[in-house]
Amino acid sequence: MRASHAYEQFRFEVQPALTSKLEEFTLLGYGQVKEKELWEYLIMKKWRKIEENKRISSIVEDIFSVRVGDYFSFATIEAFKGAEFVFDDENELRELLK
Template sequence: MDNSHRFEHFRTQVQPALESKLAEFQLLGIDSVTEKELWDFLIKKKWKKIKDEMKLYEIIQEILSVKASDYISFATIEEYKSTEFSFKDEDELKELLK
């Protein structure tokens, strides 16, 4: 079974649009986003449910329309999902819930 996204073959073609969006993020003070992280956002969030086949220009339009706030929200939720909380004892949990 192929685990790659169906737009993966467009990645090299849309790289200038990805770089442009990352440059925009940098102007807004968001310096830590990588091209891979932006691409993952697009695949997991924007293109999660695509009904029809999209054209190259539509994919580029989707990339350029990403809002910084949407990406930050997505990244925050993904970080919460990946973080495991462990408490050594019940007292730590009670302290947190005060």
């Protein structure tokens, strides 16, 4: 398990912004995204470099600036990182690589 992120302390306060962003995703037809997944995106992508004395308003701004395309690009890459591809024979691999 990963150590707690520096901005984790703000999660309760910014929860309404997370909810609002998820509602926006739902309106755009992407209601399957969960709050935990959005938070992980923010931690792993937007907040990789931790800024000292980051204001809560800046954190909320980061949440509202998330675009659906950016989130799903990240989610797709993470899914591929975790996937294991097993091929029964070399022909299946060659067919995939055509």
